[in-house]
Amino acid sequence: MIRLQRDLGTAYLFISHDLSTVRFLSHRVAVLYLGVIVEEAESEELFARPLHPYSVGLLASVLLPDPVLKRASAITLEGEIPSPIDLPPGCSLAGRCPFADAQCRLEPPRAIAVGPTHRVRCYHHDRVAALDQTVDHFDRFQADSNKLLSVGAGLSTSR
Numbered sequence: 001m002i003r004l005q006r007d008l009g010t011a012y013l014f015i016s017h018d019l020s021t022v023r024f025l026s027h028r029v030a031v032l033y034l035g036v037i038v039e040e041a042e043s044e045e046l047f048a049r050p051l052h053p054y055s056v057g058l059l060a061s062v063l064l065p066d067p068v069l070k071r072a073s074a075i076t077l078e079g080e081i082p083s084p085i086d087l088p089p090g091c092s093l094a095g096r097c098p099f100a101d102a103q104c105r106l107e108p109p110r111a112i113a114v115g116p117t118h119r120v121r122c123y124h125h126d127r128v129a130a131l132d133q134t135v136d137h138f139d140r141f142q143a144d145s146n147k148l149l150s151v152g153a154g155l156s157t158s159r
């Protein structure tokens with residue numbers, strides 16, 4: 001798929017729960033939760049600086065390509081996923097989000113621009129930004145992804 005994308009200039013709409021594959025294939029990523037885009041950014045930006053609690057939780061679940069690497073989990077999402085046919089009145093993640101407050105439960109947040117190509121739908125994205133998400137080795141995963149995207153070849157095993 002990467003070779004076709006490179007050689008033919010083809011665009012894909014690729015839908016997956018596997019963010020490691022999404023990272024390999026995508027230039028731009030939209031994160032959906034219960035049918036709503038909660039965050040959208042260039043792939044590199046979203047993986048390096050996720051600003052929505054759901055994006056952070058998803059990234060923490062990515063399997064890294066080395067058994068000794070482990071991504072730190074800055075946010076744990078617990079609780080039940082609401083029924084898509086009976087959503088709560090405010091933010092759909094409020095029942096699972098550690099930052100949820102009364103405002104979150106009252107009204108769904110609008111998408112706001114947090115960068116030239118980065119939009120997020122969360123009242124407290126600044127609190128997510130303040131989390132320490134640097135204590136892991138995800139940069140190596142990103143470096144391998146970049147190599148694959150730039151040459152369309154397999155992963156390098158060099159460190």
Ligand code: SF4
Nearest residue numbers: 091094097104122123
């Ligand atoms: S709007 Fe509130 S409940 Fe929804 S993701 Fe942001 S902090 Fe969590």
